[in-house]
Amino acid sequence: MIYDFSFILVAATLLTGLIWGIDTLAFKPQRVAAASAKGVAPDNIREPMLVEYARSFFPVILIVLLIRSFLFEPFRIPSDSMMPTLLDGDFIFVNKFSYGLRLPVLNSKIVSIGEPQRGDVIVFRLPQDPATNYIKRLVGLPGDHIVVRGQNLYINGERVKVEKNGSYRGHGYSDAELATEYLGDVEHHVLYLPRRAGESRDYDEIVPAGHYFFMGDNRDNSRDSRFFEVGFVPERNLVGKAVRIWLNWDLPAAPIWDRIGDPIR
Structure with missing residues (x-):
């Protein structure tokens, strides 16, 4: 089990869902019955603050969890x-x-x-x-x-094709050598830095x-x-x-x- 942000999202989803679900099944009917006995309309019954927050946050946290877990992170x-x-x-x-x-x-x-x-x-x-x-x-x-x-990089005895492109003029390195590497069907750039002796x-x-x-x-x-x-x-x-x-x-x-x-x- 990995204790990272995904763990926090799962725990928060379970906690808010349990609070909302238990209240809906067990405590809300009791509040409605007690209020009805006093002549209070169901729409005027206030939820406990903890239940209100759980009901509000549960769908939001669940959506974020599903997107991060199964689509994009x-x-x-x-x-x-x-x-x-x-x-x-x-x-x-x-x-x-x-x-x-x-x-x-x-x-x-x-x-x-x-x-x-x-x-x-x-x-x-x-x-x-x-x-x-x-x-x-x-x-x-x-x-x-x-x-x-x-x-030089070799894969299964074959040297991976690399074309040198001269000095790198981008961010952070003034002495690096830029090259294009052909790795499988992918063409991409790599950097080579001057090495220390030995x-x-x-x-x-x-x-x-x-x-x-x-x-x-x-x-x-x-x-x-x-x-x-x-x-x-x-x-x-x-x-x-x-x-x-x-x-x-x-x-x-x-x-x-x-x-x-x-x-x-």
Whole structure:
């Protein structure tokens, strides 16, 4: 069980629903009968304040819970590990039904809809700390042999095509190299940073069944599946597919207007 905002919504929905339901079934008939005996019209009977609040908030909380659990959930990007695709301060929508419907809190799948595709940008729960959400690009599917040598990425023995585009002129980095990577059917940008002498991020592993391998688009500044702290991500930890930026707000440059509404590719 994961104690996050979804847990708070579920608890609030159950609490307000129980208060309203118990009052409707048990206490309201008693109030109506007592008032009728005194000649008071039913419309003039006041509900207890707790019941009034529960009746008012229950449908609102329930709607929010259903939307966040089964349709779309907002997230804020807290780092630059997905630059240049996503910037620190981007607020995004995540499609919660891309890979199937899951019960909130329990996170168990109840309906299978689609499968993750190589190149998808996905929010997932960190395997070692499920209360923490990460967002990275899906690189390795179950059974894939992933090799990273320097700036080269190999999947099942084939080098992933990359075209260098020169220096990056965007936000935050003045010495980064921009490139276009062709990952499956997805064409997207990646960043490469100058490395310190002797530093290596080489990698060579096979993705286990039922797990996925993720990398950040900011290849030299991303804590992702290449690192022990993240590792392979089990299917049950997938939250959803990142689909669109709805706001960017990162002081002191906030907001960046031209990012609002951009699709995430």
